[in-house]
Amino acid sequence: MENKTYICQKEDCTLCMACVNTCPKNAIKLTLDENGYECLSIDQALCINCGLCGNVCNRRNQVVRNQPIKSYALQLTEKKKLRKSASGGAFQAIAEWVLEQNGICYGCYGKFDEGEFQTGHIRIAKVEELHKILNSKYTVSLINHTYKDILSDLEKGLWVLFCGTPCQAQGLKAFLKKDYEKLIVADIICHGVTSSRIFNDYIDSIEVIDNVKIQEYIFRDKSVSWGTNYKYTFIDRNGKKRDRHCPREESSYMAHYLAGNLFRDSCYKCSLACTSRVSDLTLGDFWGIEKTHPELAKRRENRMSLRNGVSCVLANTQKGIELIEILGSKVVVDETDLNSIVSNNGNLRKCSQKPPRRDLFMEDYRKNGYLPIEKKYRNRIRKKQRTYRMKNWVKSYMPDWVRIRLYKMFVK
Structure with a gap:
């Protein structure tokens, strides 16, 4: 590989960090650009020009993608847990199952440390610690050496769940180079990554x-x-x-x-903002469910509470389908059509546009x-x-049937 500072053009880097995990000399360092965005550069004093970093780069490496086989509306049945999740608790239900198999979960954790809010992927081995990686974080999550840790867990025969952005999921697949039976890869419907x-x-x-x-x-x-x-x-x-x-x-x-206004340059030309995914499962909010599936809120049995959030789930592989079926009584789940999800999640159609x-x-x-x-x-x-506050107050006391009727009246 030629002598250079960056693995790919800086404006193309997704910060998936597959290169960081692949480099045998730890020659790839995290720096900040003039706008405060994290970027990766090569320490020439350590680089041996082996070219491994370029082989796993998201901009050069094509990982096999799949179109969704089935799509679902999903909600946790336990209300206390549901309230702690950003939407319907799909990730929490899947993560709990993995931990029940004595497996490992990897997700984004955010906390204040010495006055700075820091986010990054961490390893969770106990249900008691799962709360650390629940809920959404609308900022960058640094992978660091997570892919190496995942490979180590897989080689020990453990179940592993990884959840991240589509580019992080692709970075993991590129790093591993092959599929593992006990690896579950979930990605999110992503607007973009900030700094x-x-x-x-x-x-x-x-x-x-x-x-x-x-x-x-x-x-x-x-x-x-x-x-x-x-x-x-x-x-x-x-x-x-x-x-x-x-x-x-x-x-x-x-x-x-x-x-x-806040996304990385690479987010404005993301090729993964579509229904074709590298993951087993794609998770997000089922926005607009009041309009597309009002019947789900009307059922007497297995009733979903729209006020408490509903997840949309795309099962992109047979493994993903089997996992949803395994969850059983942990969740209320209904198979739905893909278009009802895509129509209200723009980043399944195209990437965010640069204003x-x-x-x-x-x-x-x-x-x-x-x-x-x-x-x-x-x-x-x-x-x-x-x-704004009055609208929030009204929403907090509005029954589901009122929401549905208002959607029918005012939303075409």
């Missing part, structure tokens, strides 16, 4: 403006209802620990995330930091906050 620096700068801006110290941040809080509301735990100016529950509209970070003003947004952030962005957003929504 840890931007999220931490957002947290810092809240702390400065509100004079608080944030200790915990939950991206998907179900205290009100299923949706994209968030919650954070903080120490106030009097030293008292408190929780703040907020509608998604009050978060400048989520507003810019959903607008597409025309995204470069201007990043230039503003690079020059002035996040604090002015947060202040500007708060000023913009100030008059609407009461409306």
Whole structure:
């Protein structure tokens, strides 16, 4: 391999880290670019030009993909557990089954460490620790040497569940080079990946403006209802620990995330934002189920609660189908048509589009930091906050049959 700094073009790197796990000399290092996005570069002093990193790169390596064989609406039957999951608890149900087989689960864990919110994939071997990798985290999750750990567990004959973004799932498959009977690969319906620096700068801006110290941040809080509301735990100016529950509209970070301003350059040309997947299972929110499948909320037996969240599941392999069937009484599951899922999950049709003003947004952030962005957003929504909170309050008490009737009246 020729002498160079990057394995692929920096703007093409998905940060799957297959190269990091493959390199025999640990010559690939994590750095930050001018906008604070994580990127990988080669330490030329350690590199032996073996070319192994290029062989597993997502931009060069093609892993076998499959179209979904079956698709489902799924919800955990145990309400207490369901409330802790971002949507219908599909990942939790699958992970519990794997752990019951004395297997291992790998997923994204986020926590505050010395004032910084850090996210990365971790290894879970006990049901008591499963809560660490539940719920969504809308920031980058560093794989580090997770693929090596997975290979070690598989070689010991253990069941292994891995859940990550589609590019991380592809990175794992490229690293392993073959399928394993006891490996279950799940990916998520992904909008795109941000940077840890931007999220931490957002947290810092809240702390400065509100004079608080944030200790915990939950991206998907179900205290009100299923949706994209968030919650954070903080120490106030009097030293008292408190929780703040907020509608998604009050978060400048989520507003810019959903607008597409925060993603890595590679996310805007992602080839994995489609129904053709490398995983056994694809997991996401069954958005729009009130419109496409109102009958699921009306059933007297095995009734799904729309307020508590419903997962959509694409079974892309026979292994994925068999796993859903094994879950049994842990879940309420209904087979559904793929189009009802795709129609309300745009990232199963195409990748997130780069907004025309995204470069201007990043230039503003690079020059002035996040604090002015947060202040500007708060000023913009100030008059609407009461409306947002009233809408959330109404949703928290709205029965499913009312939701369905409103959808029929106002949503075509």
